[in-house]
Amino acid sequence: MIKKPTRMTGIDGDAVVKQAARRLEQPARRLFLRSSLTLGGLSLLSGCAIVDEDSAEQVLMKVSRFNDRVQGWLFDPKLLAPTYPESMITRPFPFNAYYDEDEVPEIDAASYRLELGGLVADKHAWTLPELQALPQTDQVTRHICVEGWSAIGKWGGVRFSDFLSRVGADTSARYIGFKCADDYYTSIDMPTALHAQTLLTLTYDGRQLPPRYGFPMKLRMPTKLGYKNPKHIQAIFVTNTYPGGYWEDQGYNWFGGS
Amino acid sequence: MTDATHPIHPAWLRATHWINALAVLIMVTSGWRIYNASPLFGFQFAKGITLGGWLGGAIMWHFAAMWLLAANGLIYLVCNVASGRFAHKFFPLSPRAIAADLLAALRGRLSHADLRQYNAVQRAAYLFVVADALLLVLSGLVLWKSVQFPLLRELLGGYESARRVHFFAMTAMVAFVMVHLAMVALVPRTLLAMIRGR
Ligand code: HEM
Numbered sequence: 001m002i003k004k005p006t007r008m009t010g011i012d013g014d015a016v017v018k019q020a021a022r023r024l025e026q027p028a029r030r031l032f033l034r035s036s037l038t039l040g041g042l043s044l045l046s047g048c049a050i051v052d053e054d055s056a057e058q059v060l061m062k063v064s065r066f067n068d069r070v071q072g073w074l075f076d077p078k079l080l081a082p083t084y085p086e087s088m089i090t091r092p093f094p095f096n097a098y099y100d101e102d103e104v105p106e107i108d109a110a111s112y113r114l115e116l117g118g119l120v121a122d123k124h125a126w127t128l129p130e131l132q133a134l135p136q137t138d139q140v141t142r143h144i145c146v147e148g149w150s151a152i153g154k155w156g157g158v159r160f161s162d163f164l165s166r167v168g169a170d171t172s173a174r175y176i177g178f179k180c181a182d183d184y185y186t187s188i189d190m191p192t193a194l195h196a197q198t199l200l201t202l203t204y205d206g207r208q209l210p211p212r213y214g215f216p217m218k219l220r221m222p223t224k225l226g227y228k229n230p231k232h233i234q235a236i237f238v239t240n241t242y243p244g245g246y247w248e249d250q251g252y253n254w255f256g257g258s
Numbered sequence: 259m260t261d262a263t264h265p266i267h268p269a270w271l272r273a274t275h276w277i278n279a280l281a282v283l284i285m286v287t288s289g290w291r292i293y294n295a296s297p298l299f300g301f302q303f304a305k306g307i308t309l310g311g312w313l314g315g316a317i318m319w320h321f322a323a324m325w326l327l328a329a330n331g332l333i334y335l336v337c338n339v340a341s342g343r344f345a346h347k348f349f350p351l352s353p354r355a356i357a358a359d360l361l362a363a364l365r366g367r368l369s370h371a372d373l374r375q376y377n378a379v380q381r382a383a384y385l386f387v388v389a390d391a392l393l394l395v396l397s398g399l400v401l402w403k404s405v406q407f408p409l410l411r412e413l414l415g416g417y418e419s420a421r422r423v424h425f426f427a428m429t430a431m432v433a434f435v436m437v438h439l440a441m442v443a444l445v446p447r448t449l450l451a452m453i454r455g456r
Contacts, residue, residue, distance in 0.1 A: 063322040074406050081405045082416075142417060144404065147295035147313065150417055223405050251314035253321065258404050 064253050071255040077191050081222035081258075084140045089205065090151035093143075095212045096226060097182065098246065104211045105181045105232055112216050118177070118237035121168025128216050132202060134158045134166075139197060141222035143229070144258050146247075155220040157201035161194045169238045177243035178219060181232035186245035188221070188228060189255065197222050200233075228256040265455030266373050268343075272452055274334040281330060282431065284309060284323035285394075289428060291316035298425055321402070328395055335388075348381045356382050370445050387434045390427050397424040 095101050113125035138156030145151075164171060171194060177187040192198060201220045204213045214231025221229055227247045237243075248254045267275075291308035310316025338344040355378035362368045368377055376384065400411045400420040414420040442449050450456070 060318040060322055063325070064318055067321055071403070074403060076406060079405060079408065082408075082411075144417060145296070146317070148292060148298075148401075148421065149296040247314070251318060253317065257406075258402075 061251075064251075067253055068255040071253075071257045072189060072191070075189075075191055075223070075257060077195055081141050081197055084142070084152050086140055086154060088152050089140060089154055093151055093153045093204075093213070094149070096145060097231070098184070099182070101212060103182075106211065107181055107216055107232060109216060114217065114233065115235040116167055116237070117235060118239045119170035119173045120238050123167075128202075131158065131200070131217070135162065136202070137199065138203065138206075139199070139222070141197065141220075143222070143226055145226040146252060146256070154205045155199060155201040155218070156203035156206070157199045157217070157220070159196070160198040160200050160219065161196070163200055164193065164238075173238045174240050175238070175243055177237045177239060178230040178233050179235040179237075180230050181234050184230055184232070184246050185243070186228055186230050186248065187243035187254075188219075188224070192221060192223055192257070195221065195223055223257055225256040225258055227252060266451040267455050268341075269455060270333070270337050271343075272455060274330050274337070275452060277326065277330045278334065281323050281327035282435070284319055285327055286428060286432060288316040288319035288323065292320060293425070298421060324395075324398065327391075331391060331395070347376060348385055351378060351381050351385070370447070373448060373451050383434060383437070387431060387438075390430050390434070394424065394427045394431065397427060 097104070109128050112128050114127075114131065115125050116123045135158065136156055137159055138154060140152060140154045142150050142152050164176075169176075171190055174190060175187045176190065176193045177185065179185050198219070198221045201214075201218050202209055202216065204210060209215045209218060214233075217233045218231040219229055219233060227245075245252075245254065248256075287307065287309035290303035291305075291310040292313065294302045294305070294308065295313045308316065310319050335344075338347075359368060359378040363377075363379060368379075396410060397414055397420045399407055400414050400417065401424055404411050404417045404420070411417065411420065414423050
C-alpha cells in the first residue's frame with residue numbers, strides 16, 4: 001500500500017526499462033515498516049503483537065496525510081523564506097539525487113522541449129530560448145534537505161506563477177505534477193506553486209544551470225524540502241488527481257513544506 | 259484522607275506520565291535515525307537502538323509521535339496548573355534548598371518517607387525537564403516549518419542553530435531520563451505509586 005502504481009506517460013522504451021530496474025530494488029524499501037517496528041534486536045511492537053505491521057503502517061500513513069493537511073493550513077502564501085547575501089552562498093553547493101553524480105542525465109539543449117499537460121489552456125511545448133526570453137528574477141535562499149542539512153544557493157529563472165498564468169493554467173486545480181529526464185517525478189500543491197519565491201530556474205549562481213544542479217530546468221521552492229524541488233524537468237501537468245512522487249510513494253511526506 | 263480519594267499521584271498524572279514516556283521513547287529513537295542521515299557531529303547512533311528502519315520510516319514515526327507528545331504535554335500542563343498542583347508540588351524552590359538536598363542525597367540521608375512530597379532536587383529536575391521538553395517542541399517546530407515560524411526561527415538563531423538547540427535539548431532529556439531511572443531503581447516504591455497511585 002506504500003507503493004502506488006505510477007503513471008509515466010510520454011517516455012521512451014529505454015526509460016521504461018531503467019524505471020523497471022529501479023523498481024526491482026524497491027521491495028526492500030517496502031519493508032521499511034517491518035524493520036522500523038523493531039528497535040534493534042528487541043521487537044518494540046510487532047514482537048509482542050500489540051499491533052500488527054499493516055495496521056501500524058496504515059496509522060502512520062494516515063498521520064502523514066493528516067500532516068499534509070496541517071501544513072497546507074499552516075502555509076502562509078504571503079510569508080517569504082529568508083534571503084541571504086551572496087557572500088553566504090555555500091561553496092561548493094552539495095550535489096544530491098537518488099543516484100550518483102556520474103549518472104546525471106545529459107540533455108541536449110537544442111532538442112529540449114518542456115511539455116505541458118492537464119488543465120492548461122496553451123499546451124504548446126517550450127524551447128529553452130523561449131523560456132530564457134521570459135522575464136527573469138533571482139534569489140539567494142536556503143535549501144533544506146529532508147536529511148537535515150541545509151545549504152545556501154542562488155537560483156534564477158521565471159517566476160512560476162507568471163509562467164502558469166501565461167500558459168493559462170487552471171489555478172483552482174489542486175496539484176501540479178512534474179516529470180523529469182532522470183525518471184524522477186513529484187507534485188506540489190497550488191498555493192506553493194503560486195508563491196512569489198517559487199521559480200522555474202534556468203541559472204545557478206548567475207550561470208546556466210549546470211547538469212548536476214538540474215539542467216536545463218529545476219523548480220526551486222524555498223518553502224519546501226529538497227526532494228520536492230525537481231530537476232531536469234521535461235513535463236509539467238496541472239491536475240486534480242493526486243500524482244504522488246518518487247520519494248513520496250515510498251513514504252516521504254507529500255507536502256514536504258518548510 | 260483515604261488512599262482511594264487522595265492517591266499519591268492522581269490518575270490524570272499517571273496517565274499523562276506513561277503516555278509521555280512512550281512518546282519520548284519514540285521521539286528519541288526515531289530522532290536518532292533522522293540524525294544518522296546527516297550527522298551534525300562526528301558520530302552516528304548505532305542502528306540497533308534507532309526506530310524507523312530508514313529515514314522515511316523514522317520521519318513518519320517522529321512526525322506522528324510529535325502529536326502525542328505535544329497533546330499529552332498540553333493536557334499535563336493544563337491539569338497541573340489549573341488544579342493548583344503545580345504550585346504546591348514544585349514550589350517553594352530555592353538554590354539553597356536544592357544544594358542542601360543534593361548534599362543529603364549524596365550522603366544517602368534524604369528521606370523518602372512521604373512520597374507526596376518531592377524534595378528540592380526532584381522539583382528542580384522535573385521543572386527542568388518540562389522546560390526542556392518545551393524547548394524541544396519549539397526548536398522542532400523551527401526545523402519542521404522554519405519559513406512558517408519566522409519569529410521562533412530568529413529567536414533560536416536560524417535553521418542551522420535550531421538544529422543544534424534541538425540536538426542538545428534531546429541530549430539533556432536523555433541525561434535526565436538516565437538519572438530519573440536510576441533514582442526510581444533506588445526507591446522502587448515510587449514506581450508502584452506512579453503505576454497504582456498508592
Ligand atoms: C519508562 C521510563 C520512566 C519511568 C520508569 C519513570 C518513573 C517515574 C516515577 C516513579 C515518578 C514518580 C517519582 C516520585 O514519586 O518520586 C516519575 C515522575 C516524573 N517523571 Fe518519570 N519515568 C519514566 C520516564 C520519564 C520521561 C521520559 C520523562 C520526561 C522526559 C519523565 C518525566 C517525569 C516527570 C516530569 C515527573 C514528575 C511529574 C509530576 O509530578 O508532575 N519520566 N517518573
